[in-house]
Amino acid sequence: METTTLRPPRHRVSRTAIWYWTTRAAIGWLVLIVIQSVFILTRSDALTLRVSILVATVVLALAHLAVMPRWRYQVHRWETTPEAVYTQSGWFKQEWRIAPISRIQTVDSARGPIEQLFKLANVTVTTASAAGPLRISGLDRETAGRLVDELTATAQATTGDAT
Numbered sequence: 001m002e003t004t005t006l007r008p009p010r011h012r013v014s015r016t017a018i019w020y021w022t023t024r025a026a027i028g029w030l031v032l033i034v035i036q037s038v039f040i041l042t043r044s045d046a047l048t049l050r051v052s053i054l055v056a057t058v059v060l061a062l063a064h065l066a067v068m069p070r071w072r073y074q075v076h077r078w079e080t081t082p083e084a085v086y087t088q089s090g091w092f093k094q095e096w097r098i099a100p101i102s103r104i105q106t107v108d109s110a111r112g113p114i115e116q117l118f119k120l121a122n123v124t125v126t127t128a129s130a131a132g133p134l135r136i137s138g139l140d141r142e143t144a145g146r147l148v149d150e151l152t153a154t155a156q157a158t159t160g161d162a163t
Contacts, residue, residue: 017138
């Protein structure tokens with residue numbers, strides 16, 4: 001019988017997740033840049049300061065968009081075994097989680113509007129743990145569907161009451 005030890009999971013998320021994370025972050029940065037630009041165009045006081053702040057925001061946004069998605073791709077991993085679900089996620093704050101199959105209560109899949117554009121999905125595994133559910137983000141739809149089916153079947157075949 002395999003023991004459940006804290007180790008890096010074997011599978012990466014979809015490479016398309018890099019573009020999804022980039023797009024999602026770019027939308028937030030664009031909103032901030034537009035707001036700052038409107039202030040520059042509608043107010044004439046402290047123009048140099050406002051333009052300097054806008055330039056700093058653009059530089060920070062470009063650095064964030066260049067680094068964050070690729071870094072997250074290197075970190076985000078997942079794996080299932082007959083005994084457990086393993087996840088690793090984050091980029092600044094990284095989290096490793098293990099959930100024994102016998103503790104699984106529900107398995108869900110969700111796709112937001114931007115994820116649908118990139119044909120990605122998330123899988124959420126709810127357990128009887130106070131730490132909350134395990135989330136696997138950035139999976140291609142087919143992999144997410146297979147994972148949900150596999151975990152559901154494995155959890156149903158496992159004896160115990162998931163508490």
